[in-house]
Amino acid sequence: xxxxxxxxxxxxxxxxxxxxxxxxxxxxxxxxxxxxxxxxxxxxxxxxxxxxxxxxxxxxxxxxxxxxxxxxxxxxxxxxxxxxxxxxxxxxxxxxxxxxxxxxxxxxxxxxxxxxxxxxxxxxxxxxxxxxxxxxxxxxxxxxxxxxxxxxxxxxxxxxxxxxxxxxxxxxxxxxxxxxxxxxxxxxxxxxxxxxxxxxxxxxxxxxxxxxxxxxxxxxxxxxxxxxxxxxxxxxxxxxxxxxxxxxxxxxxxxxxxxxxxxxxxxxxxxxxxxxxxxxxxxxxxxxxxxxxxxxxxxxxxxxxxxxxxxxxxxxxxxxxxxxxxxxxxxxxxxxxxxxxxxxxxxxxxxxxxxxxxxxxxxxxxxxxxxxxxxxxxxxxxxxxxxxxxxxxxxxxxxxxxxxxxxxxxxxxxxxxxxxxxxxxxxxxxxxxxxxxxxxxxxxx
RNA sequence: GUGGACGUAGCUCAGCUGGUAGAGUCCCGGAUUGUGAUUCCGGCUGUCGCGGGUUCGAAUCCCGUCGUCCACCCCA
Numbered sequence: 001x002x003x004x005x006x007x008x009x010x011x012x013x014x015x016x017x018x019x020x021x022x023x024x025x026x027x028x029x030x031x032x033x034x035x036x037x038x039x040x041x042x043x044x045x046x047x048x049x050x051x052x053x054x055x056x057x058x059x060x061x062x063x064x065x066x067x068x069x070x071x072x073x074x075x076x077x078x079x080x081x082x083x084x085x086x087x088x089x090x091x092x093x094x095x096x097x098x099x100x101x102x103x104x105x106x107x108x109x110x111x112x113x114x115x116x117x118x119x120x121x122x123x124x125x126x127x128x129x130x131x132x133x134x135x136x137x138x139x140x141x142x143x144x145x146x147x148x149x150x151x152x153x154x155x156x157x158x159x160x161x162x163x164x165x166x167x168x169x170x171x172x173x174x175x176x177x178x179x180x181x182x183x184x185x186x187x188x189x190x191x192x193x194x195x196x197x198x199x200x201x202x203x204x205x206x207x208x209x210x211x212x213x214x215x216x217x218x219x220x221x222x223x224x225x226x227x228x229x230x231x232x233x234x235x236x237x238x239x240x241x242x243x244x245x246x247x248x249x250x251x252x253x254x255x256x257x258x259x260x261x262x263x264x265x266x267x268x269x270x271x272x273x274x275x276x277x278x279x280x281x282x283x284x285x286x287x288x289x290x291x292x293x294x295x296x297x298x299x300x301x302x303x304x305x306x307x308x309x310x311x312x313x314x315x316x317x318x319x320x321x322x323x324x325x326x327x328x329x330x331x332x333x334x335x336x337x338x339x340x341x342x343x344x345x346x347x348x349x350x351x352x353x354x355x356x357x358x359x360x361x362x363x364x365x366x367x368x369x370x371x372x373x374x375x376x377x378x379x380x381x382x383x384x385x386x387x388x389x390x391x392x393x394x395x396x397x398x399x400x401x402x403x404x405x406x407x408x409x410x411x412x413x414x415x416x417x418x419x420x421x422x423x424x425x426x427x428x429x430x431x432x433x434x435x436x437x438x439x440x441x442x443x444x445x
Numbered sequence: 446g447u448g449g450a451c452g453u454a455g456c457u458c459a460g461c462u463g464g465u466a467g468a469g470u471c472c473c474g475g476a477u478u479g480u481g482a483u484u485c486c487g488g489c490u491g492u493c494g495c496g497g498g499u500u501c502g503a504a505u506c507c508c509g510u511c512g513u514c515c516a517c518c519c520c521a
Contacts, residue, residue: 054519120521300521364481379479
């Protein structure tokens, strides 16, 4: 399927590392996981995201179910979460810190970092009005990058003000753009009536001078929004989180108000936003719930994984630690028994027993490819003597016999030792690589 | 939705102005009948993306289609 990807075992390590890191961090900030359906009534998205947005106009997977209802695969998570809070009666002045993860669907032309089925981690703080929570969400993002070792991201923020302030600005902007209508490109002319603020985001070089001379939303903010934004900036500075204010950052979903932000990277090609969001103080009321302020963001998992790869922070899949080689019917049965015994004694260790027979050559080849640091050898000789041979596979050392009854303790100790050796080797390798890149850097300077 | 590049072995790719497909790697076997990773020797693998057209003859030229990638657009 176009734009739909398989995540293979080779890459799943990065996904799991991201998910586990985020899960732990979110729990530590007091956010609770929730899950909502992949499918909602089409109307929910039309009303929340906005009729004139590209997402609703041309990117939704919409279909009629057997009962005749128009349903859509969710193109984003916030609408579904807002709906869930309303329909489960969870508002009534309550406050919620929530998160959710899963696939989203948009029918776009795929390119780097943009897929038709993509995955997000979505974080929402509902019922919080002040700028303190805006700063907390951004701090959470900053901490996630640090925890993942992702470095090539920077924070861009802006304030859209209240709906009223934005409406006022919109009139001014449209008037300005109409006055220069002949200078607008085709896309911008189309957006003039539907979504004029998005014109400010245009990458068309011809449009640059016009956009730069346009009136700024910042100058039309209401006092309360201005204060809110200033407080956010002050808090970010106090937290030592660098940011830039981009008065032309507008976001493409209609429900945003006041604070909007994006974490962008120069390492992702044209799709440079890894994580972005903003405040949506009016959305819940608009969907029929009690007026409740809220803010949230979505992190693109595929894009984040790409950044982890760039940073060399994407872990390899876990290698085997012990591989059990056995030759002969009796030895194979004994190997299966020993493997289970070792799994009891050493939970968490990756123990693979040779499956499907094969001569010693074949089995040792498999042992090598499994990445195991130790091989346990069980043949007729060993069986007759009541021992198994233990052979290190990753360093020069002879194999030694070990009585079967002593195996759990012995293997446990040896694997611990091997782990230390592996960590040392990795450390050395990193130092060498580090020295290399430092040298390169010096060379460039 | 628009534009551009590209689809040849499991993978990375070569294949000239049309003459019926090749390298490296991987995998398998042997050297070594109880020992991997190295070395040497031998071997397997193809609807040349798919469909049509031009031609005596198409991987090669033309058209269509599907897919991948990149950019516009949009956004995570």
